[in-house]
Amino acid sequence: MSGGRMVECLTLARRITATAAQKRLQRLGANACEPAWIRLWATGLGVADGKPGAWLLSAQEMRRALLLVDAELPAQKEKPSAGVKIDSGSPPTPEAMDRLWLWERIATPRHWRIQMLDSTPVPIWLPCWLGYARGRQLRLTVLSGLSGETLPMLKPIVLKGLQQAYRNGHESATKNSRTKARREKAV
Amino acid sequence: MGLYATLFAFFAGNLGPVIEAVNQIGSWFYGALLGTFLLAIFSHRANARGATAGLITGMFAVWAVSALLDISWLYNNTDGVAVSMSVGYLVSLTAPAPSQEQLSDVIMTEAAPDMQAVLAARADNAQVIGKEARLTRRRCIGLFSWFCLMLGMLALLQGWANEWWANG
Numbered sequence: 001m002s003g004g005r006m007v008e009c010l011t012l013a014r015r016i017t018a019t020a021a022q023k024r025l026q027r028l029g030a031n032a033c034e035p036a037w038i039r040l041w042a043t044g045l046g047v048a049d050g051k052p053g054a055w056l057l058s059a060q061e062m063r064r065a066l067l068l069v070d071a072e073l074p075a076q077k078e079k080p081s082a083g084v085k086i087d088s089g090s091p092p093t094p095e096a097m098d099r100l101w102l103w104e105r106i107a108t109p110r111h112w113r114i115q116m117l118d119s120t121p122v123p124i125w126l127p128c129w130l131g132y133a134r135g136r137q138l139r140l141t142v143l144s145g146l147s148g149e150t151l152p153m154l155k156p157i158v159l160k161g162l163q164q165a166y167r168n169g170h171e172s173a174t175k176n177s178r179t180k181a182r183r184e185k186a187v
Numbered sequence: 188m189g190l191y192a193t194l195f196a197f198f199a200g201n202l203g204p205v206i207e208a209v210n211q212i213g214s215w216f217y218g219a220l221l222g223t224f225l226l227a228i229f230s231h232r233a234n235a236r237g238a239t240a241g242l243i244t245g246m247f248a249v250w251a252v253s254a255l256l257d258i259s260w261l262y263n264n265t266d267g268v269a270v271s272m273s274v275g276y277l278v279s280l281t282a283p284a285p286s287q288e289q290l291s292d293v294i295m296t297e298a299a300p301d302m303q304a305v306l307a308a309r310a311d312n313a314q315v316i317g318k319e320a321r322l323t324r325r326r327c328i329g330l331f332s333w334f335c336l337m338l339g340m341l342a343l344l345q346g347w348a349n350e351w352w353a354n355g
């Protein structure tokens with residue numbers, strides 16, 4: 001929902017297969033992996049009054065944004081398939097997006113002239129792979145489903161989403177067991 | 188401040204090249220400071236009392252070693268780190284450990300006990316990858332061992348060179 005009207009959530013096509021993701025996560029020390037989808041907000045980037053040549057993927061809680069260099073978002077028609085779905089929440093404020101884009105431009109000075117286009121952020125589902133590395137502590141690695149690179153900036157959102165999913169799972173399990181107990185009592 | 192800098196500039200002329208002088212003076216403080224930071228990063232048991240004691244003792248140890256022993260000033264950083272970390276940790280044990288609330292501001296959410304339970308539940312149901320992780324850890328341990336070996340060999344080489352220089 002944005003600006004009081006429904007905006008369709010695009011789904012980016014997963015390019016990194018399970019085998020490729022496993023290979024990459026193996027090198028990073030992971031013992032287990034699973035697919036995931038993260039809902040982010042895409043804002044067009046380009047020269048003033050022009051069409052977008054790249055996209056800034058961000059969320060309110062992110063400290064660094066993701067940059068997707070493509071004129072068109074590589075979307076697929078199908079809705080997100082198997083895997084945990086994590087929602088990053090409401091779209092980032094214009095100030096937050098300005099700050100995120102400023103960081104990206106500082107990090108890559110050749111992007112300095114590129115501007116953030118004045119458009120409403122589009123919600124998108126970003127495909128990811130989550131790797132779990134067991135050691136003294138369990139470590140989480142977030143891998144991009146588009147490029148295969150690690151995305152540490154998404155970790156806080158993923159951890160929050162997983163915690164939410166865990167709580168929801170527990171609540172529904174408790175509800176189910178209570179309903180079952182009531183039915184058994186009634187019988 | 189300007190007066191101090193001007194006076195120090197007269198004195199600094201006797202210290203040799205500028206870079207060496209800067210590092211030489213810095214080595215009295217850098218080690219203890221690094222030790223305090225490392226203590227805070229690697230130990231959840233460290234507290235303010237330990238950190239302060241470690242910092243002061245580390246600097247004092249550097250002064251004591253450079254005044255009493257005839258060793259290169261390059262070792263000052265190592266002395267400072269070792270003393271500030273060990274003293275800092277031991278002194279921390281004499282005061283209560285930081286509370287979970289205090290730690291929650293500085294540790295990653297991932298390491299928190301409730302988050303570990305969530306990750307464990309997910310990892311148990313996720314697809315198993317293989318035993319490569321063990322190999323990665325072995326590689327890391329191997330690299331660290333190689334680093335320690337090189338450090339030891341360099342120390343031996345320096346000792347031998349010093350002896351050869353003194354005798355010949």
